[in-house]
Each structure stands twice: as C-alpha cells, then as structure tokens.
Amino acid sequence: MALQQDIKVAVDAVVFGYESKGNLSVLLIKRGVEPFKNTWALPGGLVLEDESLEAAVKRELKEETGVTIDYLEQLYTFGKPKRDPRNRVISISYFGLVRPNHFKIKADTDADEAKWFSVNDLPKLAFDHKTIFNTALKRLKAKLLYQPIGFDLLSAEFPFSDLEHLYATILGEDIDRRNFRKKIMSFDFVEETNKIAQQGSGRPAKLFKFNKKKYDALLNDGFYFDIKFV
Amino acid sequence: MALQQDIKVAVDAVVFGYESKGNLSVLLIKRGVEPFKNTWALPGGLVLEDESLEAAVKRELKEETGVTIDYLEQLYTFGKPKRDPRNRVISISYFGLVRPNHFKIKADTDADEAKWFSVNDLPKLAFDHKTIFNTALKRLKAKLLYQPIGFDLLSAEFPFSDLEHLYATILGEDIDRRNFRKKIMSFDFVEETNKIAQQGSGRPAKLFKFNKKKYDALLNDGFYFDIKFV
DNA sequence: TATATTTGTGTTAATACTACACAAAATAAA
DNA sequence: TTTATTTTGTGTAGTATTAACACAAATATA
Numbered sequence: 381m382a383l384q385q386d387i388k389v390a391v392d393a394v395v396f397g398y399e400s401k402g403n404l405s406v407l408l409i410k411r412g413v414e415p416f417k418n419t420w421a422l423p424g425g426l427v428l429e430d431e432s433l434e435a436a437v438k439r440e441l442k443e444e445t446g447v448t449i450d451y452l453e454q455l456y457t458f459g460k461p462k463r464d465p466r467n468r469v470i471s472i473s474y475f476g477l478v479r480p481n482h483f484k485i486k487a488d489t490d491a492d493e494a495k496w497f498s499v500n501d502l503p504k505l506a507f508d509h510k511t512i513f514n515t516a517l518k519r520l521k522a523k524l525l526y527q528p529i530g531f532d533l534l535s536a537e538f539p540f541s542d543l544e545h546l547y548a549t550i551l552g553e554d555i556d557r558r559n560f561r562k563k564i565m566s567f568d569f570v571e572e573t574n575k576i577a578q579q580g581s582g583r584p585a586k587l588f589k590f591n592k593k594k595y596d597a598l599l600n601d602g603f604y605f606d607i608k609f610v
Numbered sequence: 611m612a613l614q615q616d617i618k619v620a621v622d623a624v625v626f627g628y629e630s631k632g633n634l635s636v637l638l639i640k641r642g643v644e645p646f647k648n649t650w651a652l653p654g655g656l657v658l659e660d661e662s663l664e665a666a667v668k669r670e671l672k673e674e675t676g677v678t679i680d681y682l683e684q685l686y687t688f689g690k691p692k693r694d695p696r697n698r699v700i701s702i703s704y705f706g707l708v709r710p711n712h713f714k715i716k717a718d719t720d721a722d723e724a725k726w727f728s729v730n731d732l733p734k735l736a737f738d739h740k741t742i743f744n745t746a747l748k749r750l751k752a753k754l755l756y757q758p759i760g761f762d763l764l765s766a767e768f769p770f771s772d773l774e775h776l777y778a779t780i781l782g783e784d785i786d787r788r789n790f791r792k793k794i795m796s797f798d799f800v801e802e803t804n805k806i807a808q809q810g811s812g813r814p815a816k817l818f819k820f821n822k823k824k825y826d827a828l829l830n831d832g833f834y835f836d837i838k839f840v
Numbered sequence: 841t842a843t844a845t846t847t848g849t850g851t852t853a854a855t856a857c858t859a860c861a862c863a864a865a866a867t868a869a870a
Numbered sequence: 871t872t873t874a875t876t877t878t879g880t881g882t883a884g885t886a887t888t889a890a891c892a893c894a895a896a897t898a899t900a
Contacts, residue, residue, distance in 0.1 A: 385656050387619045389689075389700055426615050429698055433689040457687045457702045459619075459663040468659055470619055470702075472687045541878075558880070559858070582877025583865040771847075788849070789889070812846025813896040 388469040391437040392424030392509070393452060394516035395445075396550075397480035397496050398533050400542055404549050405480060405496040406513065408503070409444050412492040415465050416506035422513065423447075423494070424471065437474045445494040446486035452476040455516055463508045475516040479533050524550055525607050528564070531590040539577045539585035543570075547607075563607060569595040618699040621667035622654030622739070623682060624746035625675075626729075626780075627710035628763050630772055633728045634779050635710060636743065638735070639674050640723040645695050646736035652743065653677075653724070654701065667704045675724040676716035682706040686745055693738045705746040709763050754780055755837050758797070761820040769807045769815035773800075777837075793837060799825040 395407040408420040423444040427436040434452065442448050452474040459470035485494045497503065499517060502510075523529055530546045540561060548555050564570055575587040598605075625637040638650040653674040657666040664682065672678050682704040689700035715724045727733065729747060732740075753759055760776045770791060778785050794800055805817040828835075 385618055385659065387617075387657060387659065388615055389617045389619060427617060427689070427700075429615065429617065430691050432691060433687065433700070454686060456684060457663065459657070459702065461660050461662060470657075470663070472689065472700075539878085556859075557878090558860085561879085563857095579866075579877085581867045581875070583867095583879080585878055769847085786890075787847090788891085791848085793888095809846085809897075811844075811898045813848080813898095815847055 386467070388464075388467060389427045390424055390469050390471045391427055391433055391440060392422040392471050392473045392512055393437050393441045394422055394455065394473060394475040394513055395441065395447060395449065395452075396475065396477045396499075396516075396520060398477065398530070398546060398549060399479050399481055400534075401545065402480075402549070403498045403500070404552075405498050406502070407445055407447060407480075407485075408495060408497055408505070410493040410495075411506055418492070419506040420495075420497075420503045421506035422473075422509045424473075426469075427472075433472050434474075437472075445483075447478065447483045449476050449478055455512070455519060458508060458512060460508070471512070473512045473516065475520060477520065477529060477533060521551055526605055528567070528569075528595075528605055528607065531592075531595075534590070537573055537575060537587040537589050539579075540588055541585060543588075567598070567605060569598065616698070618694075618697060619657045620654055620699050620701045621657055621663055621670060622652045622701050622703045622742055623667050623671045624652055624685065624703060624705040624743055625671065625677060625679065625682075626705065626707045626746075626750060627726050628707065628760070628776060628779060629709050629711055630764075631775065632710075632779070633730070634782075635726040635728050636732070637675055637677060637710075637715075638725060638727055638733070640725075641736055642722040648722070649736040650725075650727075650733045651736035652703075652739045654703075656699075657702075663702050664704075667702075675713075677708065677713045679706050679708055685742070685749060688738060688742060690738070701742070703742045703746065705750060707750065707759060707763060751781055756835055758794070758799075758825075758835055758837065761822075761825075764820070767803055767805060767817040767819045769809075770818055771815060773818075797828070797835060799828065 393407075397405040397407060407423060409423050411417055411419055411421050423441050424437065425440040425444070427433060428439075431439070433454075437452055438449065441452075453476065455473040455475045457470060457472045461468055463469065463471070480496050485496070502513070504510075505513065524547065530543070530550070533546060534542050541557075543564065544555060544557055544560055547560065569591045570588050571591050573587045573589055577585045577587055579585065623637075627635040627637060637653060639653050641647055641649055641651050653671050654667065655670040655674070657663060658669075661669070663684070667682055668679065683706065685703040685705045687700060687702045691698055693699065693701070710726050715726070732743070734740075735743065754777065760773065760780070763776060764772050773794065774785060774787055774790055777790065799821045800818050801821050803817045803819055807815045807817055809815065
C-alpha cells in the first residue's frame with residue numbers, strides 16, 4: 381500500500397470544575413499562538429511519539445494550566461478534515477471533573493492565561509471546541525445519572541445538601557430532596573457519621589461520608605446505579 | 611512549539627452480523643501483509659489526508675470485504691504506543707450491525723480473505739484487535755438495552771419471534787417472551803400487519819413491521835427506550 | 841391420528857417511583 | 871429576649887413498572 385500520510389494527533393481536555401455552593405465551570409486557556417491567537421480554547425496539544433494518549437492529555441493539561449488530574453475519561457475523537465485551518469489534525473478528547481480550588485491555575489508559554497468559566501457563560505471558543513465542550517457536558521450529565529461520579533468533589537465528610545447541590549448544579553435543574561436522599565441512601569455506600577457540621581445559618585446538618593470500598597465493590601460486580609429519576 | 615510528530619492514524623471496524631435464527635458473528639479479514647501476515651484481523655486501515663474518519667472506515671471496509679454499511683458508530687480510540695510493532699499508529703474504532711447475507715464477501719489485495727466468524731468462536735486476532743472487539747461487543751449489548759437498534763436486521767415484515775431471537779442472541783441469554791413483547795409493543799413503533807408468515811412447523815405467526823417514522827420521531831424528542839429488564 | 845413445535849395471551853404480587861408539607865434546630869435580625 | 875429566617879430531616883399514599891409465571895391454539899411432521 382505504501383501510503384504517505386501526514387496527519388497530526390492531538391488531545392483535548394474538557395475539565396469541569398465544581399465546588400460547594402458553586403457553579404459548574406470549565407477550564408479554558410487563552411491561546412498565545414496562531415491560529416486563533418487570543419481566543420479561548422480547551423487545553424490540549426499534540427501527542428508525543430512515545431506517549432500514550434492519556435499521558436499526553438494529562439501532560440498538556442499540566443503544562444497549560446497547572447492542573448493535574450488522575451482520572452480523565454475518553455470522550456470522542458473529532459477528525460473532520462478542516463477542523464484545524466493549518467493542516468489535518470485529529471483530536472482525541474477527554475473529560476474530567478475536579479474541584480477548582482484544589483489547584484493553582486497557571487498558564488505557560490503556549491497559553492497566555494488559563495481560567496475557569498461558568499458553563500453558562502462561555503466565551504467564543506477556538507476550532508471546534510464548542511462542539512467538543514457540548515459533547516462533554518451532555519456526557520457528564522448522562523453519566524451522573526448512572527454513576528455517582530461526584531463524590532470526589534465533596535469533602536471527605538459532607539452534609540447531604542452538598543451532594544444534592546452538586547447534582548442540581550451539574551444537571552441544571554432542581555431535585556426532590558427527599559426522593560434523592562432515599563435513592564442515594566439505598567445504594568448503601570454513603571454512610572452517616574455522628575458528626576455535625578460547623579455551620580452557617582439553619583439547622584445543623586449531620587455529616588456523611590462516602591464508602592469508596594463499598595462503592596468499588598459494587599462497581600466491580602457490574603452494578604448499575606440508577607439515579608435516572610432525579 | 612514546532613514539534614515533529616509522525617503518528618499514523620487508522621480506523622478499524624467491528625461489524626457484527628446477525629440473521630434470523632443465526633448466531634451473532636463478526637466480520638474479519640485474513641491479513642495478506644506483514645506484520646501479522648495470515649492472521650485474522652478487523653477490517654481497517656489508514657485514513658487518507660482529506661478524508662473524514664467515517665469515510666475512511668467505510669472505504670476500508672468496502673475495499674477489504676466488499677461490505678458497504680451506512681451506519682457505523684464511533685466506539686473508542688486506541689492509542690498505546692506499542693500497539694503496532696512497526697510504528698506508532700492510533701486507531702479510531704467503529705462498530706455496526708448488519709445482515710451478513712445482504713453482502714457478498716470479497717477480499718482484495720491487502721486482505722487474502724474475509725469471513726464471518728461466530729463471536730463465540732473467534733480465531734486469534736492481530737494487534738490489539740481482541741480488545742477492540744471486546745469493547746465493541748460490550749457496547750453493542752449495552753446499546754441494545756436502551757435503543758432498539760436491531761430492526762434494520764429483520765425483514766421488512768417479521769414474526770415477533772425474530773425480534774425475540776435477535777435480542778436473545780445478541781445478549782446471549784433467554785428473555786421472557788411475554789414481558790418482552792409487552793415492552794416492545796408499549797413503545798408503539800412496532801405494528802401488527804394482517805399478514806401471516808409462511809412458516810415451517812408450529813402455529814403460524816402474524817407479521818409485524820417497524821414504523822421507522824414513529825421511531826425517529828420519538829428519538830428526536832429525546833425519548834429513551836428502556837429495555838433494561840430483558 | 842397422535843405428537844411435536846411454535847405462537848399468542850393475562851394476572852398477580854412485589855417493587856419502584858412520584859408528589860407532596862411540616863416540624864426541628866439552629867442563626868440572624870428586630 | 872423575642873421573632874423571623876434559614877436549613878435540615880423525615881413519611882405516606884397513589885401510581886406505574888417490573889417480574890414471575892402456564893396453557894390453549896394453530897399448524898407441520900411423524
């Protein structure tokens with residue numbers, strides 16, 4: 381066959397941020413080079429020759445924003461011939477969910493600036509990154525309904541309302557507090573502690589904790605969390 | 611940045627075959643060139659410079675097996691540095707489901723031979739194609755439970771048992787005929803005709819047909835088919 | 841004519857989901 | 871110090887869905 385092929389391979393990361401009482405946000409960089417210089421974009425870049433895709437996306441993320449993240453899930457591969465005006469670049473996209481205040485954002489040479497943006501108030505994005513973002517948000521919401529992925533984002537011990545708020549924020553809609561609580565508790569991997577939150581106003585809340593061991597055991601058994609009703 | 615990168619981009623197709631009373635099968639080619647010469651592999655190959663990923667996978671499939679298919683869904687992108695012994699190749703994999711007897715299988719120069727194999731009796735596969743296959747099978751089963759993807763595989767008018775059999779075959783387990791029928795009929799896109807099957811033994815069956823219009827309308831409304839119980 | 845095969849059909853019990861409101865415990869304000 | 875505000879914690883009843891289950895009818899085949 382002996383076919384000449386010159387296609388570049390890139391990775392892009394859609395990193396969502398959530399923190400208590402906060403909004404859902406996404407991490408963007410302002411591009412420091414052409415094309416799309418000074419336009420906001422998803423962090424990402426070309427894969428090195430001997431580097432796995434996962435390693436590449438984590439490296440780029442680290443370089444461009446200072447954020448290190450250990451779980452990113454592959455989202456989709458975008459490969460339209462003209463998605464990059466320079467030459468053919470296919471992009472394997474990943475997404476993840478973190479607590480923004482765990483990181484000190486820090487841009488490097490390729491990226492002038494890195495910043496969290498509320499998902500409800502995004503700037504114009506470079507390339508087809510809006511499409512990638514939309515795909516990621518849709519997937520994040522869908523995933524939340526059958527896997528309680530949000531627990532990493534809470535404190536080790538948290539009031540139940542934090543979890544409610546997380547779901548409501550990501551899904552972008554209110555949930556029935558009683559039904560939600562019943563459902564989550566039925567899974568049996570959230571446990572009540574005997575501690576009480578140091579609180580602001582209102583009745584003080586019991587603190588709960590996530591039993592990762594039980595959760596992982598269930599996952600391994602192929603258990604399927606059905607939070608669809610929310 | 612000016613980074614030299616020489617990574618090849620390939621696509622691979624996991625094409626499942628099902629036909630009435632048949633097994634679930636998958637389309638493989640016997641490689642005619644090194645590496646893995648004479649080993650069975652998924653059809654696929656390098657993407658051309660100005661060709662979309664979807665176009666590439668359809669083209670390769672056509673070239674290597676003679677099968678044309680209009681709906682392939684992106685599955686996953688495999689990119690471990692050493693997955694191809696020659697040089698770095700990442701593969702974007704796709705999967706689809708067809709009726710084998712709709713096609714005359716025909717190999718070309720790159721592939722000595724193309725053949726359907728029962729998924730329960732696969733030969734050793736080249737590269738990481740076994741992993742790709744496993745991923746595809748898992749996804750196919752999962753998908754079947756929330757989208758009735760199998761209707762394309764049936765005759766335009768089919769006895770209900772054909773549909774039952776399709777589900778049982780793909781899922782690899784028996785289903786409750788009554789409950790399954792009730793569930794499917796509740797979706798309201800399968801309609802009874804007044805025709806009767808020309809049959810073999812047993813009580814003759816009414817023929818049903820799939821109302822694609824209704825189905826598409828539901829899909830567009832974001833409807834979610836829940837066949838999870840099967 | 842008897843046997844085997846396949847289709848067609850309904851009910852009941854158990855489970856899961858939805859919708860909904862108010863008292864209790866604390867802080868903040870008057 | 872009293873009152874208002876905020877937030878937590880909790881139960882039930884009606885509805886819908888699921889799961890489990892068996893036998894008669896219609897035909898082909900032996």
